[in-house]
Amino acid sequence: MKNVSLKILEKHLTSGELIAGKEISIGIDQTLTQDSTGTMVYLQLEAMKIQRVKTQKSVAYIDHNTLQTGFENADDHKYIQTVASKHGIYFSKPGNGICHQVHLERFGKPGFTLLGSDSHTPTCGALGMLAIGAGGLDVAVAMAGGSYNLIMPEIINVKLNGKLKPWVTAKDIILELLRILTVKGGVGKIIEYSGSGVETLSIPERATITNMGAELGATTSVFPSDEITLTFLKKQKRENDWSELKADIGASYSKTIEINLDDLEPLAAKPHSPDNVDKVKNIGKIKVDQVAIGSCTNSSFTDMMKVAAILKNKTIAPSVSLVIAPGSKQVLTMLAKNGALADMISSGARILESACGPCIGMGQSPASDAVSLRTFNRNFEGRSGTKSAQVYLVSPETAAVSAITGCLTDPHEFGAEIKIEIPDEFEINDNLIISPAEDGLKVEVVRGENIKPFPLNKELSKNIEGKILIKLGDNITTDDIMPSNAKLLPFRSNVPYLSEFCLTPCDADFPKKAKENGGGFIIGGINYGQGSSREHAALVLLQLGVKGVIAKSFARIHSDNLVNSGIIPMVFENAGDYDKINLNNSIEIENIIEQIKNKNKILIKNKTKNLLFTALINLSERQKEIIIAGGLLNSVKNKK
Numbered sequence: 001m002k003n004v005s006l007k008i009l010e011k012h013l014t015s016g017e018l019i020a021g022k023e024i025s026i027g028i029d030q031t032l033t034q035d036s037t038g039t040m041v042y043l044q045l046e047a048m049k050i051q052r053v054k055t056q057k058s059v060a061y062i063d064h065n066t067l068q069t070g071f072e073n074a075d076d077h078k079y080i081q082t083v084a085s086k087h088g089i090y091f092s093k094p095g096n097g098i099c100h101q102v103h104l105e106r107f108g109k110p111g112f113t114l115l116g117s118d119s120h121t122p123t124c125g126a127l128g129m130l131a132i133g134a135g136g137l138d139v140a141v142a143m144a145g146g147s148y149n150l151i152m153p154e155i156i157n158v159k160l161n162g163k164l165k166p167w168v169t170a171k172d173i174i175l176e177l178l179r180i181l182t183v184k185g186g187v188g189k190i191i192e193y194s195g196s197g198v199e200t201l202s203i204p205e206r207a208t209i210t211n212m213g214a215e216l217g218a219t220t221s222v223f224p225s226d227e228i229t230l231t232f233l234k235k236q237k238r239e240n241d242w243s244e245l246k247a248d249i250g251a252s253y254s255k256t257i258e259i260n261l262d263d264l265e266p267l268a269a270k271p272h273s274p275d276n277v278d279k280v281k282n283i284g285k286i287k288v289d290q291v292a293i294g295s296c297t298n299s300s301f302t303d304m305m306k307v308a309a310i311l312k313n314k315t316i317a318p319s320v321s322l323v324i325a326p327g328s329k330q331v332l333t334m335l336a337k338n339g340a341l342a343d344m345i346s347s348g349a350r351i352l353e354s355a356c357g358p359c360i361g362m363g364q365s366p367a368s369d370a371v372s373l374r375t376f377n378r379n380f381e382g383r384s385g386t387k388s389a390q391v392y393l394v395s396p397e398t399a400a401v402s403a404i405t406g407c408l409t410d411p412h413e414f415g416a417e418i419k420i421e422i423p424d425e426f427e428i429n430d431n432l433i434i435s436p437a438e439d440g441l442k443v444e445v446v447r448g449e450n451i452k453p454f455p456l457n458k459e460l461s462k463n464i465e466g467k468i469l470i471k472l473g474d475n476i477t478t479d480d481i482m483p484s485n486a487k488l489l490p491f492r493s494n495v496p497y498l499s500e501f502c503l504t505p506c507d508a509d510f511p512k513k514a515k516e517n518g519g520g521f522i523i524g525g526i527n528y529g530q531g532s533s534r535e536h537a538a539l540v541l542l543q544l545g546v547k548g549v550i551a552k553s554f555a556r557i558h559s560d561n562l563v564n565s566g567i568i569p570m571v572f573e574n575a576g577d578y579d580k581i582n583l584n585n586s587i588e589i590e591n592i593i594e595q596i597k598n599k600n601k602i603l604i605k606n607k608t609k610n611l612l613f614t615a616l617i618n619l620s621e622r623q624k625e626i627i628i629a630g631g632l633l634n635s636v637k638n639k640k
């Protein structure tokens with residue numbers, strides 16, 4: 001009696017036992033990268049001296065850094081295009097769309113594995129694929145033919161019963177789950193969907209749900225592959241990629257959560273966290289300044305058609321700025337051909353290119369204190385580029401109706417339900433996906449001057465010591481650790497420059513302090529490092545000499561990124577010790593190598609207070625080796 005996740009894992013297992021909590025390795029069929037994590041990935045791949053990738057399909061997307069306010073982005077695009085061509089990787093040009101939307105349309109396959117250097121890679125779980133987000137180095141290793149190592153997650157079941165009422169959407173399902181489980185509720189878990197409600201959801205709707213599983217902290221989310229999956233793939237002229245994949249009757253899960261779709265109402269995540277969820281009608285008719293529709297969560301053809309139907313023959317409220325970014329060239333072309341784009345434009349919408357755009361703060365920052373309704377997946381404070389902005393996450397329907405009324409509005413008020421006819425065939429034109437060169441040796445990789453070498457750690461020394469440079473609270477995001485916005489995103493290939501902004505949203509002097517003290521330690525609360533897969537959030541700490549982070553708990557990808565950089569993630573054994581340690585305290589860990597090798601616990605001395613406390617090292621033997629070697633690349637070199 002196996003569930004879907006187990007069936008895929010069994011087929012791909014290369015080492016370990018499928019027992020929750022134990023480290024396993026799995027083979028990776030496909031990889032994806034995007035440009036803001038991609039330059040690092042390909043620099044690391046080059047360092048591995050691999051001629052051609054070993055995966056079945058690897059795709060390099062350009063979707064994050066598309067503003068090109070200087071030469072930096074354009075140089076990075078050239079680097080990625082040439083390095084991809086050289087090593088056997090498909091290149092999705094800027095304009096082709098957001099990596100997760102395009103991968104869902106053109107490449108995802110039921111029963112296969114996908115590893116991506118972006119935390120929303122699980123989007124393709126909508127097709128019955130095991131799709132996992134990871135740090136760039138792990139993705140580079142997978143391209144080079146190595147397995148991906150992870151702690152075997154618990155597999156939990158979310159049983160969807162019934163059918164959504166009119167105006168209630170897939171976004172409301174995942175917001176409800178976020179309300180139930182919170183942003184840390186999915187850590188160490190795969191979320192597998194089942195129940196009669198699954199059959200009522202299209203692939204783009206399922207993709208909205210698997211996409212935002214990342215906000216739960218889940219390793220991934222997965223739906224079965226059924227007739228609906230086949231219909232979607234047929235429309236994409238990819239029926240040959242389909243295979244049926246269902247859980248056996250009576251398949252077991254470590255836990256089941258039931259959601260009755262009929263009971264749901266339009267929901268919104270209030271500032272500043274995706275789990276701060278309430279009913280739209282409870283929040284009330286707050287005045288709205290900006291509405292932004294798009295992102296990898298809600299930018300499918302159906303989402304856009306619903307928005308266009310709401311906006312048709314209407315004008316948006318005078319005080320609202322409405323921006324719309326269709327998720328892919330396929331979607332945008334179809335909207336252009338069927339006239340829906342004209343309906344959007346004439347209502348007053350500003351059409352953005354098919355890219356991440358405002359979701360990662362690349363333009364469209366709201367005004368001071370503005371209320372912004374977004375169909376995106378993250379509303380962390382400051383992510384929009386405006387610290388005082390109040391960002392709410394809502395469905396496309398709620399967003400479009402509110403753009404007309406000028407205040408947060410339950411879409412029921414619009415009137416009769418909108419039904420969208422989905423054409424039998426989607427617009428298929430892969431002319432912006434460039435195949436790799438047949439002979440990679442002939443391709444010259446173009447490296448712009450923005451591309452700086454990434455920092456490398458040194459072997460762990462016998463004893464380590466340093467000051468507590470910062471003490472943080474719960475749920476610190478990677479946007480806090482390494483902010484991303486229109487000014488910083490162009491420097492993703494320049495870690496020394498980026499390090500000047502490390503943790504500055506929490507303490508403007510952090511980089512200075514870290515440098516003055518020759519590095520040190522960070523104290524964190526629960527779910528430290530939630531959010532993005534960006535390994536820059538670890539690399540900038542390495543650049544500044546940070547040796548370790550002691551927190552109450554960690555988010556999965558960030559913790560792996562710390563290990564890969566040779567920075568030690570340590571978990572307070574007694575959460576109460578968090579209260580006893582203060583900023584500027586000096587700590588010392590003696591015989592750290594022996595301690596790591598022999599136990600899963602280490603003794604730490606707070607020299608300032610003359611106190612001893614213990615921290616857990618939740619690391620596999622492989623990860624311990626990496627930490628001792630001073631990071632993954634050093635550990636790989638040692639083995640050669």
Ligand code: MIC
Pocket residue numbers: 036037064117118119120360484531532533534
């Ligand atoms: C995000 O949504 O935060 C990003 C930008 O897509 C990141 C990747 C990055 O930081 O480059 C993610 O989710 O992994």
Ligand code: SF4
Pocket residue numbers: 064098118120295296297355356359360376377
């Ligand atoms: Fe792009 Fe936003 Fe999706 Fe990240 S969450 S991949 S920034 S659209």
